[in-house]
Amino acid sequence: MSEAVRFHFTVDGDDFTSAGQASVQVKKNLRTLGIAPEIIRKVSIAMYEGEINMVIHAGGGEADVLIFEDRIEIHLCDNGPGIANIDLAMQEGFSTAPDNIRSLGFGAGMGLPNMKRYSDSITIDSALGKGTKILMTVNLS
Amino acid sequence: MKVCDVAEKFSLKPLSVADSSREITGVYIGDLLSWVMGRAESGDAWITIMSNINIVAVASLADVACIILAEGVVPDENVCITALQKGINIYTSDKTAYELAAALAQCLL
Numbered sequence: 001m002s003e004a005v006r007f008h009f010t011v012d013g014d015d016f017t018s019a020g021q022a023s024v025q026v027k028k029n030l031r032t033l034g035i036a037p038e039i040i041r042k043v044s045i046a047m048y049e050g051e052i053n054m055v056i057h058a059g060g061g062e063a064d065v066l067i068f069e070d071r072i073e074i075h076l077c078d079n080g081p082g083i084a085n086i087d088l089a090m091q092e093g094f095s096t097a098p099d100n101i102r103s104l105g106f107g108a109g110m111g112l113p114n115m116k117r118y119s120d121s122i123t124i125d126s127a128l129g130k131g132t133k134i135l136m137t138v139n140l141s
Numbered sequence: 142m143k144v145c146d147v148a149e150k151f152s153l154k155p156l157s158v159a160d161s162s163r164e165i166t167g168v169y170i171g172d173l174l175s176w177v178m179g180r181a182e183s184g185d186a187w188i189t190i191m192s193n194i195n196i197v198a199v200a201s202l203a204d205v206a207c208i209i210l211a212e213g214v215v216p217d218e219n220v221c222i223t224a225l226q227k228g229i230n231i232y233t234s235d236k237t238a239y240e241l242a243a244a245l246a247q248c249l250l
Contacts, residue, residue, distance in 0.1 A: 019195065020199075021198075024198055024201050027201065037204075041183065041203075044202045045178055045203065048199075048202050049175060049178065052175070104174075104193050105173055105174040105196075106173075106174055106195070108173035108175045110176050110179050114178060114179040117179060
């Protein structure tokens, strides 16, 4: 089996105006690799939501996208406050985003639900005060 | 119907014209970005009053045909510059979202 293609990004937690740059770059890279448009849409939307969450809640983090023959993995890692109640956070409409973030059009409580909707599997490993690790997988077949 | 044809027919004011030959296949109205991201379809005309820089990334990732800013909303110049660089069409109109959607429905439905 051939080695996975990997893209690594550092998500800047201080610059909300540049949030989403990693996702847009991933979209470009996947298009260059000839990945199907619907797969690109799923990966880039799922990753964007994760990227935005890291900016809003965790002060940034690291993102890795690995492309295998049969799947694309999105690994997100931050050292933020962690998610207190993952089941609650997965519910559409639940949000802990502050008002200044809501005024920008975020904080609708759709981040994690969208990440689940647009990936074929998602695992969330979060510890309060330590951070959150998320793995999303989008199947290619 | 192409973006350029819709723009001309409804007198939309161009703010960023990156690819006006894109076909509009539907309409989505919304200001909550994650909601738009999750629900808008590729090829939609996205009608919104949200005008911060993040609309460019959302439009790019959701692959909408264009953004139409309703009620005369005009974004900062850097939003238009970034949109042009990212290949995103942005127009503005004095019409409300409802009026724009009703007008577009005549062409699309």
